[in-house]
Amino acid sequence: MNKIDDISGTEYKYVGSRPVRPDGLDKVTGKAQFGADLYAPGMLFAKILRSPHAHARILSIDTGKAEALDGVKAVLTSTDLQPGEGADDLEDDMDHVLENVMARGKALYDGHAVAAVAATSASIARKALKLIDVEYEVLPHVTDIEKAIAPDAPVIREDMYTQDMDPKPDKPSNIARRMEIGHGDIEAGFEKADFIFERRFRTEAAHQGYIEPHACLADYRSDGHAEIWCCTQGHFMVRSACAALLGMELSKLRVTASEIGGGFGGKTTVFIEPVALALSRKCGRPVKLVMDRDEVFRASGPTPSSVVDVKIGANKDGVITAGFAELWFQGGAFPGSVIDLGTMCAFACYDLENVKAIGWDVVVNRPKSAAYRAPGAPMAAFAVESGLDDLAERIGIDPVDFRLKNAAEEGSTAAFGPKFRRIGLKETLEAAKASDHYNSPLGPNQGRGIACGFWFNFGGTTSASIKIELDGTAMVTVGTPDIGGSRASMCLMAAETLGIPYENVRCVIADTSLLPYSATTEGSRTTHSSGMATVYASENAIKVMCGRAAKIWGIPEDAVDWKDGHARPSGANAGEFEPMSLADIAKKAHETGGAIAGHCEFEAGKVGQSFGTHIADAEIDPETGFTKIVRYTVIQDAGRAIHPSYVEGQYQGGAVQGIGWALNEEYIYGEDGRLQNAGFLDYRMPVCSDVPMIETEIVEVPNAGHPFGVRGVGETPIVPPLGAIGNALSHAIGTRMDTIPMSPPRVLEAVSGG
Amino acid sequence: MSKIHVNATVNGDAVEYLCEPDESLLDSLRDRLGLTGSKEGCGTGDCGACSVVLDGRLVCSCLVLGAEADGRAIETIEGLADGDELHPLQQKFLEHAALQCGICTPGFLVAAKALLDKNPDPDETEIRYWLAGNLCRCTGYDKIVRAVMDTAEEMRR
Ligand code: FES
Numbered sequence: 001m002n003k004i005d006d007i008s009g010t011e012y013k014y015v016g017s018r019p020v021r022p023d024g025l026d027k028v029t030g031k032a033q034f035g036a037d038l039y040a041p042g043m044l045f046a047k048i049l050r051s052p053h054a055h056a057r058i059l060s061i062d063t064g065k066a067e068a069l070d071g072v073k074a075v076l077t078s079t080d081l082q083p084g085e086g087a088d089d090l091e092d093d094m095d096h097v098l099e100n101v102m103a104r105g106k107a108l109y110d111g112h113a114v115a116a117v118a119a120t121s122a123s124i125a126r127k128a129l130k131l132i133d134v135e136y137e138v139l140p141h142v143t144d145i146e147k148a149i150a151p152d153a154p155v156i157r158e159d160m161y162t163q164d165m166d167p168k169p170d171k172p173s174n175i176a177r178r179m180e181i182g183h184g185d186i187e188a189g190f191e192k193a194d195f196i197f198e199r200r201f202r203t204e205a206a207h208q209g210y211i212e213p214h215a216c217l218a219d220y221r222s223d224g225h226a227e228i229w230c231c232t233q234g235h236f237m238v239r240s241a242c243a244a245l246l247g248m249e250l251s252k253l254r255v256t257a258s259e260i261g262g263g264f265g266g267k268t269t270v271f272i273e274p275v276a277l278a279l280s281r282k283c284g285r286p287v288k289l290v291m292d293r294d295e296v297f298r299a300s301g302p303t304p305s306s307v308v309d310v311k312i313g314a315n316k317d318g319v320i321t322a323g324f325a326e327l328w329f330q331g332g333a334f335p336g337s338v339i340d341l342g343t344m345c346a347f348a349c350y351d352l353e354n355v356k357a358i359g360w361d362v363v364v365n366r367p368k369s370a371a372y373r374a375p376g377a378p379m380a381a382f383a384v385e386s387g388l389d390d391l392a393e394r395i396g397i398d399p400v401d402f403r404l405k406n407a408a409e410e411g412s413t414a415a416f417g418p419k420f421r422r423i424g425l426k427e428t429l430e431a432a433k434a435s436d437h438y439n440s441p442l443g444p445n446q447g448r449g450i451a452c453g454f455w456f457n458f459g460g461t462t463s464a465s466i467k468i469e470l471d472g473t474a475m476v477t478v479g480t481p482d483i484g485g486s487r488a489s490m491c492l493m494a495a496e497t498l499g500i501p502y503e504n505v506r507c508v509i510a511d512t513s514l515l516p517y518s519a520t521t522e523g524s525r526t527t528h529s530s531g532m533a534t535v536y537a538s539e540n541a542i543k544v545m546c547g548r549a550a551k552i553w554g555i556p557e558d559a560v561d562w563k564d565g566h567a568r569p570s571g572a573n574a575g576e577f578e579p580m581s582l583a584d585i586a587k588k589a590h591e592t593g594g595a596i597a598g599h600c601e602f603e604a605g606k607v608g609q610s611f612g613t614h615i616a617d618a619e620i621d622p623e624t625g626f627t628k629i630v631r632y633t634v635i636q637d638a639g640r641a642i643h644p645s646y647v648e649g650q651y652q653g654g655a656v657q658g659i660g661w662a663l664n665e666e667y668i669y670g671e672d673g674r675l676q677n678a679g680f681l682d683y684r685m686p687v688c689s690d691v692p693m694i695e696t697e698i699v700e701v702p703n704a705g706h707p708f709g710v711r712g713v714g715e716t717p718i719v720p721p722l723g724a725i726g727n728a729l730s731h732a733i734g735t736r737m738d739t740i741p742m743s744p745p746r747v748l749e750a751v752s753g754g
Numbered sequence: 755m756s757k758i759h760v761n762a763t764v765n766g767d768a769v770e771y772l773c774e775p776d777e778s779l780l781d782s783l784r785d786r787l788g789l790t791g792s793k794e795g796c797g798t799g800d801c802g803a804c805s806v807v808l809d810g811r812l813v814c815s816c817l818v819l820g821a822e823a824d825g826r827a828i829e830t831i832e833g834l835a836d837g838d839e840l841h842p843l844q845q846k847f848l849e850h851a852a853l854q855c856g857i858c859t860p861g862f863l864v865a866a867k868a869l870l871d872k873n874p875d876p877d878e879t880e881i882r883y884w885l886a887g888n889l890c891r892c893t894g895y896d897k898i899v900r901a902v903m904d905t906a907e908e909m910r911r
Pocket residue numbers: 793794795796797798799800801802803804805814815816817
């Protein structure tokens with residue numbers, strides 16, 4: 001593996017350039033096929049019946065009338081979904097997936113699937129849903145964290161006892177689990193503090209808001225083989241889940257990932273795929289199932305809402321002496337919110353002697369939460385970054401300097417355990433300090449905030465293969481769906497490694513039958529892990545090509561080097577033979593031993609982190625409480641930007657999602673436990689006229705764990721905005737904001753001292 | 755329920771199809787004519803992914819009935835390029851990396867073309883307000899706005 005010294009400052013030919021992406025043409029001409037764009041002969045249309053109640057026992061379901069309707073080919077209830085043996089072996093975050101896919105005995109949230117219909121047209125399917133009679137016994141519900149953990153709360157899961165408690169609780173509750181991390185002695189740390197910040201923060205649930213609703217086409221054949229086409233971040237995950245839930249063998253199910261219209265974590269699990277497949281199995285016809293937008297809001301996975309208590313102490317020199325946080329996340333009606341990640345990320349940016357964080361995983365009557373870009377981190381960072389801002393002001397130190405003084409660096413022990421390797425947080429803070437934005441004047445009613453953020457790069461099982469074609473071009477296949485331009489990055493890395501032009505490399509996402517297992521596109525792992533696999537596969541192909549050249553020249557294999565796309569005789573044979581280009585060797589492949597390819601199947605380590613610093617200027621209208629972001633800058637360490645335009649795109653997209661969450665977006669539940677704003681009109685995401693240009697600066701502190709120094713960058717950009725905007729707004733109005741979203745009514749209330 | 759017979763032109767070609775009375779133009783384009791370049795993001799007129807031009811006017815095809823298109827001219831993303839020749843907007847979207855996932859891209863291109871047809875010299879604010887009916891969740895809009903400004907400048911030359 002490369003040392004940082006070997007790669008920092010290295011000039012590359014293709015890596016770091018900005019070519020047009022290979023899938024670009026299809027996407028600007030309307031040819032790209034997304035989840036809902038595939039049609040099959042004889043295809044049926046499916047629709048799902050959903051619970052109107054937040055919490056209800058299902059006493060009976062009568063499907064007779066629906067089945068009798070002309071054009072209806074299959075009606076499905078939970079009794080048709082009987083998991084096979086593999087169901088117990090599903091990955092951790094797949095827990096409860098079956099119960100979420102279709103209610104079993106109890107509907108646990110407004111929108112929980114209860115039954116499904118496949119019919120010859122969508123309108124017949126819709127009609128049939130109305131003919132299904134479901135008898136419910138409505139139960140008391142709770143959708144709010146603080147109410148759910150109160151002693152008199154209705155208990156949603158009668159068999160759930162809080163895990164990891166000492167002593168073990170003697171009665172069930174809505175708290176699934178407790179966790180704790182940290183080191184040092186926080187009490188002693190607070191003793192040494194000259195200033196202490198202590199406060200409760202709340203964030204409401206936000207949705208990933210991908211523009212493409214979940215969609216799939218499933219076709220179960222009479223011999224027990226099946227195919228699924230769907231928009232997902234992980235088609236291997238879809239295969240595992242569906243095969244387990246339907247009791248199928250993995251090799252009998254082939255899943256193809258369509259082009260995917262956004263995911264941000266929300267497409268890392270299954271909702272409709274097992275339903276479509278089971279319907280297809282029942283009636284022997286291909287079945288297409290596409291969610292409506294209101295179903296996406298009600299029944300896919302938003303982020304958890306949170307309550308975070310934070311206490312931070314610092315001395316008058318600006319050194320943080322202790323940090324403590326206690327976090328409650330609700331993950332919907334199922335255990336397994338991302339409380340672990342939120343708790344781990346709370347203080348990850350800072351090098352603290354005394355730190356402790358406690359997390360509580362809470363269940364409420366809401367849809368099962370799913371990952372959303374750096375899941376858990378933004379809520380935790382909001383509380384901590386707000387606290388730091390307040391302390392800096394009271395100490396009388398510049399907020400950037402305060403963070404610089406306490407920032408994590410190489411060798412710092414993270415609150416969650418490990419020691420950081422070389423990281424670039426301080427570099428982003430220095431860049432912020434030197435930026436034009438940070439040094440520009442503010443207008444009336446404006447405030448400026450800064451905040452830092454951190455996210456991991458996941459590793460995981462990853463596969464890639466590359467074949468060298470007879471004409472000297474190369475084809476890369478990877479198993480991670482391309483959600484934002486990763487095929488371009490794969491081509492760039494392969495071109496760089498092989499030494500052939502970018503235009504001569506193509507990349508496709510293989511279906512589950514064509515490549516060994518590849519973990520999902522999540523955790524900022526794609527450019528990082530699939531990128532490594534692509535580089536190693538290319539290196540393996542180079543080994544083969546060097547062998548072929550050796551054979552042609554009649555010299556030992558280890559006497560051949562690869563440089564600039566050519567095999568060259570080395571050592572004693574140097575200069576003996578004319579170097580052979582990749583195209584020369586490829587042309588002769590069939591005479592020298594057959595087709596040429598390279599493969600890589602490996603387990604990528606958890607080796608990356610990416611840190612960022614954001615600067616936000618907010619302007620408030622004191623009469624309406626409306627906040628406008630007038631200037632915004634993202635500075636983040638990318639390790640090495642493979643395709644800088646797409647790195648900037650990740651920074652900008654994450655920041656704007658953060659702006660939406662900070663100011664507007666929220667799940668609003670009524671007293672009846674029903675979601676009141678299940679549409680884009682009422683769940684208001686930022687539109688073009690809401691935001692300014694998003695300035696970006698790419699800092700490059702290479703990641704020693706990657707051949708080109710890459711750090712995954714996709715998620716960190718959504719971590720700082722809540723804090724940065726909260727701080728900006730707090731300065732603009734002179735009162736600390738502690739609730740997300742900071743919507744006009746909340747700002748007005750804060751202004752009037754309410 | 756009997757279906758309705760519709761004659762229209764799509765991207766200059768005469769088409770005919772049968773649609774249900776309550777079927778959206780978006781569904782007719784996608785399900786009857788196989789033109790899946792227009793996307794459904796919401797079905798309620800809030801995202802613009804289904805944008806098409808109907809008799810010269812930019813509309814959300816999810817809010818128009820398939821039956822209403824009878825006798826009218828529809829332009830979709832599939833007609834934006836001239837054969838192999840990309841429209842300058844398409845070219846600039848590629849060069850500026852103005853798309854990530856690309857699901858919103860057809861809608862943005864159709865809407866941006868409608869803007870430039872009306873106003874060849876829009877400023878940033880005009881672009882942002884014109885495109886406010888199109889949601890993009892991936893890009894934060896920055897590169898989209900730049901691509902449109904750059905196209906306008908090039909087309910004026
Ligand atoms: S699908 Fe027509 S506006 Fe969203």
